Amino acid sequence: MLLALLLPAAPTSLTGTTIRINSAALSYVSDVGKAPLQQALKVMVPPFLDQSGDVHLPIRIQILDVHVPHLDLKFIAGFGIHLMATANFTIKVFCIPEALELMMPVALTADARVAQGPIRTPVVSISSCSSNFSPASVLGDNNSTSPELLILVQKHIRAILSNKLCLYISNLVQGLNVHLGTLIGLSPVGPESQIRYSMVGEPIITGEYIALDVNADLFLLGQPITLTLDATPFVLPWPVGTRGTMATMGLSQQLFDCILLLLQKAGALNLDVTGELVTRQFPKPMPIVLKVHLGATPVVTFHTNNATLRLQPFVEVLAASSNSAFQSLFSLEVEVNLSLQLSVSKVKLRGTTSVLGDIRLAVAASNVGFIDVEQVHALVGTLFKKPLLAHLNALLGMGIALPSVVNLNYINPEVFVYEGYVVVSSGLFYQR
Template identity: 45%
Template sequence: MTVFLKKNLLKLKVGVNILADVVISQATIGSLLVDVSLCKSTAEEISVTYKDELKELWNPLREYVRVILPDKLCSKLHFMAEELNVYMGTMTGLYPLGPESQISYSLTHSPTITEEYMSLNISTTFYLLGKPIVLPPRVSSFSLPHQVGSKNAMVNFVLPKELFDSIYFLMQKSGSINLDITGQLNSINNQLTTSVLGNLIPEVRHQFPQSMPIMMKARISSAPTSTIHGDKVSLKLPYNLEVLAVSSNSAFKSLFSLDVIVELKLNMFVSGVKLQASVSFIKDIELKVNASNMGAFDLEMVKPLITSAFKNPLLEHLNALFGLGAMLPNIAKLNYITPEIFVHEGYIVVSCGLHFQS
């Protein structure tokens, strides 16, 4: 500690030794709580640079500093812990997870602290329109693995498959992975018309002699299924795809519906404090006739039209949705830097450094 008195070009230099017991526990709101249970501070070597005529002034001041400074330093340390707890409390806030849905984090119990690391077990709560949702029961045998991720990282997040399954379930409940695709009759390249479809299904041409636009409504029919295996993260989405046409009275008439299976590869990455993903198709989509108001028809003939009209809009929609990302546990003004992602059987590890914006 160095104090300058510019007027007289004097300098006071103090050596300080602080010993403190810092206790880290769980706050009632579910965040980390930092407390200083014991603090002892001593002023050691004190050197003074002064003018000879001021020697009588500085010698008493030096002893005063030796007595008063230790209490001031411990008070400052307690204040710093209280200020840090304000930031720690922000971990339990609500963070957007997608349209109309949120996620929050909280500690399940006090942290485990060893000489080498501190381990936090964090639970998640999901919200839809501001209300917590009840997740389906899952049988989980996941336990926190040891020595995962990067040894040089400041923090390693272990994200089990069950977390991703819960996120996909929330997307299903919120309807965010549903999709409507509407053809425009005046579009030059539009293939979603009854005249185009009527060339493949005669009954469509019979019921719609005048070309009308077609709409496709894709709705998730059952829970999405995720897989984390080897170095690959995949997601299977079962859709019910209803194909409708605008009738003469401007009402939509259902032509037929299809069961559709979409299998996607998720490429995970971290941006800021969010875990995001880009998606791509693993293989071509699977189609099966569920119901038809146009009589029997050859699905193989219709498949190229449906596939070409469905795949690109779906991919754009899902990439935009997964690009929003899921907030990782964090506190205000904290950013994750130099992230690395490791995929293991049944879980993902995110290793990164920390940067606090003061």
């Protein structure tokens, strides 16, 4: 709750992102979750008071090790996740005359509800939990302990563990919730701009996946920007992407439109280009500067297996005067279409561009009379196109953070372009 108060407020808007965690991800979580579960189940067992003799002696009990050979997770449609696990407890009983080691198997089951938390992140809570104990077996060849005492010791251990195991599982889940809370962290988009993701409603849970509808809040200089968005909600079809993958993420065209608008507002797409100009009007080489400013928001378009980006920059051509100041010669309205290739690295969506077709331009204004558009076109081709692509690809190569939590990366990702949206199919890797 404190974190929610510290974060800058943002207007609610639907930028159209859906994350599906599929059944394959549960198998991965089952594998990586065994070690934390084993650690969580190492509970303290108080001494057992032996009342069989004349003197009541406390018998110290220690859990030496917990091994979880089996952990299985399944989706419960409309609710959350069902957990089934088996754990083998190695227990040392410091009785007289000789210490005793026991192996006690336990079967654990629990149902966990997955919901939207107060700070718009996923929250997991244990709704029901039970433990079923099997008879303990004595390790080694110790036969000095009386069967009656062994029965009483097991009864004591079961009473303690049955009260504590579910509590410790619940504590483990609370630690998971802290980790899931990092979804709402701010990530840089470009200079002086950030993006923050958060859930916009309760998760949708089926027997195949859990789906989170996620909104992107955009910030410029620490302040939220207000976006005019299409009210039509983004719906990710099922199935889509790579079959059997751990995570499937749908990114609507509206999300890309908003990010490009943010970059434009931040001035990240503007650039200055220096060079020399040789034309009929300026027979002597002279230093010039091309100031490229994007007055219009870039337009991204997605068709099946094809992504394009249209830029309409305003280019002002300036030349150095005798006092080393720059004076405006003329200005151009330019339109250029780019092919956009998308890829994912760790938790970032990256892009590279290349020019499609010819660059179209028109003279917007001139302070030097008539401008030969054909000669200017050659100028644009040599001084404008290459620096523009280098600048744009450097910016897009930095990557836009995708929804993620700390220490969790996307691996072996595949990017698919569909009509009006992009899908990322990926494995998941948790880095401790």
